[in-house]
Amino acid sequence: MQVPSWYWRRAMMMVLVCLVVLVALARGDGGVTRERHDEYLQRVRHQPQERHQPPQPPPRAPTRRGGLEFRPNQGDESRVVHAARALDDTTITLPTTTPPPNSQLLTSAAGKSVAGIFAALFVICGVLACFFGYRIIKIIVVVFGFVFGFLASYYIMTLFIWSTPTGAWVAMTVGIVVGAGLAAVCFFYHPFGIFLVGTQRECSRARELATLAHSLAH
Amino acid sequence: MISNIGGGLAVALTYCADYLLYEWLVHDDTWRAIAFWITLPILFVLFGLLSLLLQRVMIILGTAFTGAVLVVQGLHFLAITLPFGDSLPTWWHYLLFLRVGLMILLGGCGALLQARASTSHSNPRDTRSC
Numbered sequence: 001m002q003v004p005s006w007y008w009r010r011a012m013m014m015v016l017v018c019l020v021v022l023v024a025l026a027r028g029d030g031g032v033t034r035e036r037h038d039e040y041l042q043r044v045r046h047q048p049q050e051r052h053q054p055p056q057p058p059p060r061a062p063t064r065r066g067g068l069e070f071r072p073n074q075g076d077e078s079r080v081v082h083a084a085r086a087l088d089d090t091t092i093t094l095p096t097t098t099p100p101p102n103s104q105l106l107t108s109a110a111g112k113s114v115a116g117i118f119a120a121l122f123v124i125c126g127v128l129a130c131f132f133g134y135r136i137i138k139i140i141v142v143v144f145g146f147v148f149g150f151l152a153s154y155y156i157m158t159l160f161i162w163s164t165p166t167g168a169w170v171a172m173t174v175g176i177v178v179g180a181g182l183a184a185v186c187f188f189y190h191p192f193g194i195f196l197v198g199t200q201r202e203c204s205r206a207r208e209l210a211t212l213a214h215s216l217a218h
Numbered sequence: 219m220i221s222n223i224g225g226g227l228a229v230a231l232t233y234c235a236d237y238l239l240y241e242w243l244v245h246d247d248t249w250r251a252i253a254f255w256i257t258l259p260i261l262f263v264l265f266g267l268l269s270l271l272l273q274r275v276m277i278i279l280g281t282a283f284t285g286a287v288l289v290v291q292g293l294h295f296l297a298i299t300l301p302f303g304d305s306l307p308t309w310w311h312y313l314l315f316l317r318v319g320l321m322i323l324l325g326g327c328g329a330l331l332q333a334r335a336s337t338s339h340s341n342p343r344d345t346r347s348c
Contacts, residue, residue, distance in 0.1 A: 119295035126288025130328035133281020134274075134336045140281060191270055198269020198276045200284060201236065202262040209254045 141193025145186030148196050148203060150179035159210055226275050232268065236261060278332045279325075286325035290317050 133140060157171035186193030196203075239257065242249075269276035294317065 113299075116296055116299040119292045119299060122288045122292025123296065126285040126290075126292055128285065129281045130285025130289060130324060131282075131331055133285060133328070134278050134332045137277055137281070194269050194273055194277065195266040197280045199262050199266045200280060201233075202258055202265055206254070206258050206262075209258065 137194075137197075138190075141186045141190065141197060142183045144197055144200070145193055146179040146183035148179070149182035150175040151203075151207065153178040155207055155210060226279070229268065229272060229275055229279060232265075236265075274336065278329050278336065282328035282332055283321070283325035285328060286321045286323075289324060290321050 128136065129140060152175075154171045154175035157174060158168055182196075186196065239261075269280070
């Protein structure tokens, strides 16, 4: 098969762009969902709504230790005891510390900038695919092969096999390898790429169903 | 021309049947597992073979509507991540309910334009023309 030289450069460029987008989405715990957007809107508009809260343990009663009023309401007693000993006869109430949720991706300035850049990339790639998809189908099948391989292996590993943060990195590495392999297959065997492009609807539905089944199981 | 229209109608009907079947199966707890393990693989192979049989139609429809989804979702993400995203007007949030309509409109326009443009171009699989 005769392949022009520019084609290699363009294919590699598209694969690199896909790689960056997928890594960013994977690090951001799947990108922006409707629930995350609604949560974000509630936060920025200062209109908190009633949401289902997990049951909280009842607060422990204050105790006295050598004239100190001890309020271990933060779950970190060693810090409280240490501070009480240092300050002597002082009522101590530390501020509540909660781990930052993953949904803070869009609230920080850096997260917003990165998400904005990738959103712009989405728009550009979408316009190219929407209006010039038939002419650049050779590039699209390579990119789609990579995305298919990455997402399939990543979701299978993180949903069903290994759901720890370390597992996510392993899944990402495996996904990149599998995606690169599928992209190569699509590049050298064109009908396989066409086959995958035709099955994109079922791929997205399989992902939705797998996520739904996983959420129902847990 | 007739074969293209027939292929397009066949694909559209298959999409509709696929959508109805999926909506019926996925909202039923009993049938969801069957939808995942039996129906999805069958549809996966079916659409893959359909894309091989009707390459031109499936490529144009697939790329146009996938691109439309990317454009609309990207615009939405862009709007909520830009600095003025915190103070987006109310009409934007109503517009979100029309996202599916926008995707269909954009995808349809893209598919029509690609179909018209592709009649004057050679087969994209033919690398000798590049």
